[in-house]
Amino acid sequence: MGERWWERGVIYHAYVRSFADSNRDGIGDLPGLTGRLDHLERLGVDAVWLSPTFPSPNADWGYDCADYLDVHPDLGTLADLERLIVEAGRRGIRVLLDLVPNHTSDAHPWFRDPAKRDWYVWRDPAPDGSPPNNWKAAFGGPAWTLDPERGQYYLHNFLPQQPDLDWWNEDVRAAFDEILRFWLERGVAGFRIDVAHALVFDRELRDNPPARPTESPAWARVGQWPKYSIGLPEAVEIHRRWRRIAAEVEPEGLLLGETYVRELDELVPYYGSGDGLQLCMNFAFLHAPFAAEELAAVVGETERLLPAGACPVWHGSSHDDPRFPTRWCDGDEDAIRCALVALLSLRGTCILYQGDEIGMEAVPVPRERERDMAGRDPCRTPVVWDDVDGAGFTEPGVEPWLPVGDRSRNVAAQRDDPDSILSLTRDLIAMRRHRGLLTGAYEQVEAPAGVWAFRREGGALVALNLGGRPARIDGVAGAIVIGTRRDRDGEPLAGRLELGPREAVVATLS
Numbered sequence: 001m002g003e004r005w006w007e008r009g010v011i012y013h014a015y016v017r018s019f020a021d022s023n024r025d026g027i028g029d030l031p032g033l034t035g036r037l038d039h040l041e042r043l044g045v046d047a048v049w050l051s052p053t054f055p056s057p058n059a060d061w062g063y064d065c066a067d068y069l070d071v072h073p074d075l076g077t078l079a080d081l082e083r084l085i086v087e088a089g090r091r092g093i094r095v096l097l098d099l100v101p102n103h104t105s106d107a108h109p110w111f112r113d114p115a116k117r118d119w120y121v122w123r124d125p126a127p128d129g130s131p132p133n134n135w136k137a138a139f140g141g142p143a144w145t146l147d148p149e150r151g152q153y154y155l156h157n158f159l160p161q162q163p164d165l166d167w168w169n170e171d172v173r174a175a176f177d178e179i180l181r182f183w184l185e186r187g188v189a190g191f192r193i194d195v196a197h198a199l200v201f202d203r204e205l206r207d208n209p210p211a212r213p214t215e216s217p218a219w220a221r222v223g224q225w226p227k228y229s230i231g232l233p234e235a236v237e238i239h240r241r242w243r244r245i246a247a248e249v250e251p252e253g254l255l256l257g258e259t260y261v262r263e264l265d266e267l268v269p270y271y272g273s274g275d276g277l278q279l280c281m282n283f284a285f286l287h288a289p290f291a292a293e294e295l296a297a298v299v300g301e302t303e304r305l306l307p308a309g310a311c312p313v314w315h316g317s318s319h320d321d322p323r324f325p326t327r328w329c330d331g332d333e334d335a336i337r338c339a340l341v342a343l344l345s346l347r348g349t350c351i352l353y354q355g356d357e358i359g360m361e362a363v364p365v366p367r368e369r370e371r372d373m374a375g376r377d378p379c380r381t382p383v384v385w386d387d388v389d390g391a392g393f394t395e396p397g398v399e400p401w402l403p404v405g406d407r408s409r410n411v412a413a414q415r416d417d418p419d420s421i422l423s424l425t426r427d428l429i430a431m432r433r434h435r436g437l438l439t440g441a442y443e444q445v446e447a448p449a450g451v452w453a454f455r456r457e458g459g460a461l462v463a464l465n466l467g468g469r470p471a472r473i474d475g476v477a478g479a480i481v482i483g484t485r486r487d488r489d490g491e492p493l494a495g496r497l498e499l500g501p502r503e504a505v506v507a508t509l510s
Contacts, residue, residue, distance in 0.1 A: 030076035094189030190254030202228035290328035312348035363405030
């Protein structure tokens with residue numbers, strides 16, 4: 001099998017509500033995104049993953065879907081989405097939709113349809129009237145809510161407004177077969193699968209044990225390891241079924257899984273035997289400290305554990321997790337540049353979240369402007385396109401749905417500045433796409449404390465000094481191709497590589 005597009009691809013994650021507002025209502029929308037596709041084309045990304053576009057009451061901002069075959073009116077129409085797919089395709093950009101199969105909204109017609117009662121998870125109360133077991137929801141509180149009319153509890157691993165579907169039910173599986181086909185036939189290149197590791201629950205409803213030290217932040221807060229409520233291996237059988245559907249179109253549709261597990265040995269099974277998810281998001285990497293030894297350890301273990309032919313995935317920010325320019329880098333531009341070199345030089349797929357390419361930071365949101373019940377608003381604020389009122393996201397005088405942050409780092413100011421973070425990002429992506437240096441296997445190289453260095457089989461040496469002191473790597477002959485200090489681009493290396501604090505380079509070896 002030849003190289004598939006995502007194996008060196010860059011996927012751009014667009015949180016549509018905060019990308020670009022076309023109709024002056026303060027909410028980003030699909031026409032707004034279409035109008036900004038030239039930015040993504042110039043950036044050089046291979047695909048754009050859209051945050052949920054389906055109709056939703058927005059209890060969880062689109063992750064509570066009320067109709068899998070339409071578009072939320074806040075974001076546009078089905079025709080707008082089809083136009084986006086066409087216009088993106090003209091620019092060589094694929095479109096991925098965010099599919100939420102673990103649960104629906106309680107406003108979905110399925111939930112109140114008596115004929116589909118067994119599409120959800122209903123259970124009788126315990127003898128004392130309490131929930132059937134001890135399962136907690138990811139957002140806190142019991143994972144069961146009593147329906148007084150029915151006298152039974154329904155399962156919701158997230159909000160009560162997000163009842164879980166019963167994936168043991170063949171009718172549920174068949175319904176999603178058709179949902180996938182509906183979108184693939186309309187030109188969608190694939191799906192990011194929300195909580196792809198979830199789906200299947202323990203039929204015996206055994207109690208969950210206490211949280212382990214390695215739980216995700218959400219489950220650590222809840223204090224429980226969702227051993228029996230989420231993450232059962234039978235989910236892989238569903239993924240395999242979807243792969244067969246993805247293979248019905250040419251080229252094959254992509255399944256990118258949100259596999260929110262922190263132990264790498266728990267991540268690997270979701271790739272299946274080459275017939276599971278093609279891509280599995282690596283949250284052990286995202287949650288690693290921004291230090292050379294820790295990041296190198298996660299990458300090395302990932303490469304060791306992945307089966308032959310599997311493609312790793314790297315990302316540092318998302319709509320759920322604090323932006324890496326703040327969380328990893330504390331706003332330091334040198335550190336931000338180093339992070340981008342790492343993300344875009346590793347083997348496999350890179351996901352950039354909107355704003356990563358300009359070093360956009362998390363934005364403090366005043367209590368009176370908060371929208372999200374889980375405190376994720378700071379990573380969902382509008383993209384800063386320009387240093388003007390409305391930030392180029394919306395028209396001046398229009399209040400955006402979430403506040404705009406610091407406008408000093410913006411697309412317009414960085415677009416034509418060769419020393420900007422945006423130019424560095426663009427040049428790194430171009431090198432991935434058009435040169436062979438960053439191809440082939442990953443091999444870590446011995447380096448001083450605080451330095452992470454690795455070779456790529458295509459001929460690149462990547463070195464990142466994430467420490468606070470200068471560092472040197474001996475035995476390096478070649479030239480710097482791209483550095484975080486752009487005045488070093490093209491600099492010959494005659495036996496050693498000197499790096500300042502928080503400096504990174506991609507070099508070619510002679």
